[in-house]
Amino acid sequence: MRAVIAKHLSEIKEGYAAVFVLKSPPGHAAFKDIEDNICQLLKKAKILKT
Numbered sequence: 001m002r003a004v005i006a007k008h009l010s011e012i013k014e015g016y017a018a019v020f021v022l023k024s025p026p027g028h029a030a031f032k033d034i035e036d037n038i039c040q041l042l043k044k045a046k047i048l049k050t
């Protein structure tokens with residue numbers, strides 16, 4: 001079950017990445033903020049360990 005959840009979350013993260021790559025210049029702060037927020041949510045859900 002955890003692997004299934006992680007797979008879906010990685011797909012969501014890739015989706016965000018694709019959107020921000022299209023809408024933002026490379027290295028744009030908004031993309032980094034989204035990435036950090038996703039990582040924080042994963043940590044709170046105890047899916048991401050690092």
